[in-house]
Amino acid sequence: MMHRFVRMACALLACAWLAQAASAAAVIRTPEELRAREIFARVIAYRTSVGLGQVPAMAEYLAGQFRAAGFPAADIHMLPLGETASLVVRYRGDGTGGKPILLLSHMDVVTARREDWQRDPFTLTEENGFFYGRGTFDIKESLTCLVATLLRFKAEGVVPRRDLVLLLTGDEETTMDTARDVISNHRELVDAEFALNPDAGSADLDEATGRAMIYGVETAEKTYANYELTVRNPGGHSAEPRADNAIYELAAALGKLQGYQFPVMSNETTRAFFAGSAALAPGPLGEAMRKFASDPHDAAAAQFLSQDPHYVGMLRTTCIPTMLRGGHAENALPESATVNVNCRIFPGIDPAAVRQTLQEIVPAGVEVRMIGEPFWSDASPLRPDVWDAVTRTVHALHPGIPIVPRQDSGASENILTRAAGIPTYGTFESFIKPSDYFAHGLNEREPVASFYEGLRFWYMLLKDLAGPKPGT
Numbered sequence: 001m002m003h004r005f006v007r008m009a010c011a012l013l014a015c016a017w018l019a020q021a022a023s024a025a026a027v028i029r030t031p032e033e034l035r036a037r038e039i040f041a042r043v044i045a046y047r048t049s050v051g052l053g054q055v056p057a058m059a060e061y062l063a064g065q066f067r068a069a070g071f072p073a074a075d076i077h078m079l080p081l082g083e084t085a086s087l088v089v090r091y092r093g094d095g096t097g098g099k100p101i102l103l104l105s106h107m108d109v110v111t112a113r114r115e116d117w118q119r120d121p122f123t124l125t126e127e128n129g130f131f132y133g134r135g136t137f138d139i140k141e142s143l144t145c146l147v148a149t150l151l152r153f154k155a156e157g158v159v160p161r162r163d164l165v166l167l168l169t170g171d172e173e174t175t176m177d178t179a180r181d182v183i184s185n186h187r188e189l190v191d192a193e194f195a196l197n198p199d200a201g202s203a204d205l206d207e208a209t210g211r212a213m214i215y216g217v218e219t220a221e222k223t224y225a226n227y228e229l230t231v232r233n234p235g236g237h238s239a240e241p242r243a244d245n246a247i248y249e250l251a252a253a254l255g256k257l258q259g260y261q262f263p264v265m266s267n268e269t270t271r272a273f274f275a276g277s278a279a280l281a282p283g284p285l286g287e288a289m290r291k292f293a294s295d296p297h298d299a300a301a302a303q304f305l306s307q308d309p310h311y312v313g314m315l316r317t318t319c320i321p322t323m324l325r326g327g328h329a330e331n332a333l334p335e336s337a338t339v340n341v342n343c344r345i346f347p348g349i350d351p352a353a354v355r356q357t358l359q360e361i362v363p364a365g366v367e368v369r370m371i372g373e374p375f376w377s378d379a380s381p382l383r384p385d386v387w388d389a390v391t392r393t394v395h396a397l398h399p400g401i402p403i404v405p406r407q408d409s410g411a412s413e414n415i416l417t418r419a420a421g422i423p424t425y426g427t428f429e430s431f432i433k434p435s436d437y438f439a440h441g442l443n444e445r446e447p448v449a450s451f452y453e454g455l456r457f458w459y460m461l462l463k464d465l466a467g468p469k470p471g472t
Contacts, residue, residue, distance in 0.1 A: 097161030200426025218426025220379030
């Protein structure tokens with residue numbers, strides 16, 4: 001009996017040792033993955049928030065990686081702009097596949113204060129299955145994947161059928177001036193047939209199971225625009241009030257705005273999104289999606305979807321007041337009152353036309369002024385070559401999941417490239433649960449498994465779109 005217990009104990013110990021060995025083997029990384037992790041750690045360490053001036057240093061580090069890999073100096077361009085900079089790198093192909101593909105990302109991140117974080121935001125920390133640090137999710141993991149993929153292609157001697165052009169900008173989180181500068185003043189460096197940008201799109205994991213659920217390709221983006229509504233008045237002493245009070249009149253204007261809905265609109269992207277998402281949506285929501293996708297004039301379906309803040313932006317232009325200012329003394333009648341109205345404008349609509357609509361909504365005497373000159377663009381067409389390559393790549397990693405186009409209500413540099421005539425597609429590589437999404441927030445993190453899967457995603461996608469023809 002004792003011998004049997006000894007044999008059982010030995011067997012259990014052996015099984016435990018084998019399980020431990022198998023677990024250790026499962027996390028052994030390839031040389032390419034180890035190199036990518038090293039780059040990831042280095043770029044996280046650069047404090048590339050606005051005002052710190054570290055973007056040029058990070059750009060120089062990355063340029064050095066390309067030089068060391070054998071990229072010609074003539075194909076590496078540092079473009080300073082104020083305290084920041086852009087980096088453009090061209091990977092030469094044989095030209096048989098047509099114009100280049102532009103790969104777009106950015107080096108800057110939003111501000112992070114050490115005293116607010118549990119860990120140093122500018123040190124890459126691997127813990128509990130996550131990478132922690134500012135930019136781990138937005139967007140230095142994507143930048144690392146793009147850089148590492150081009151370096152791997154170079155090491156493997158890959159000759160693509162067309163040039164691949166990497167553009168890394170320096171102020172996407174603030175003014176986007178570097179992207180504007182490159183597009184306006186250095187167009188010859190980045191001109192392309194189309195662009196891919198991982199700073200848009202979506203890759204969702206199911207909260208309960210952790211399995212891949214749906215993948216979204218961003219093909220359209222709403223225009224971000226601000227307008228000021230102002231009422232002016234002679235003012236006077238508060239002890240002698242008059243009926244024509246600037247604040248009352250502005251409040252009346254806001255009441256008009258609150259009661260107005262811009263007309264329902266749709267495009268190829270939104271119709272395909274609702275058609276592809278309907279199967280995953282519960283009950284009445286899925287039914288409304290199906291009805292709107294098949295008939296965008298279905299008023300009942302549009303009204304149902306409009307009740308959800310997540311979907312209302314996909315149906316129409318939206319304008320909402322965000323900031324107020326008025327008056328100059330507590331014992332004086334206000335001489336002016338102003339509200340800022342933030343609009344997210346449906347793709348293809350000129351912001352000047354929205355200003356005119358706002359002017360028509362509000363009472364006479366309310367001045368409506370557009371702030372700056374917002375960039376705007378149409379949606380990108382659903383190109384079969386891009387769509388098919390993304391589908392093959394995603395399904396190689398997660399067979400059979402739905403792939404849908406997306407129209408974002410947020411802002412990215414995609415609107416600039418689209419406005420410049422370069423169709424742009426948001427192709428995010430990192431699958432994540434919505435509850436793990438902390439971009440711009442405290443303790444930002446990226447699943448470790450998603451980072452390494454992202455490397456495979458970009459290697460396969462770019463091989464599909466631009467790599468050597470099969471059999472060569």
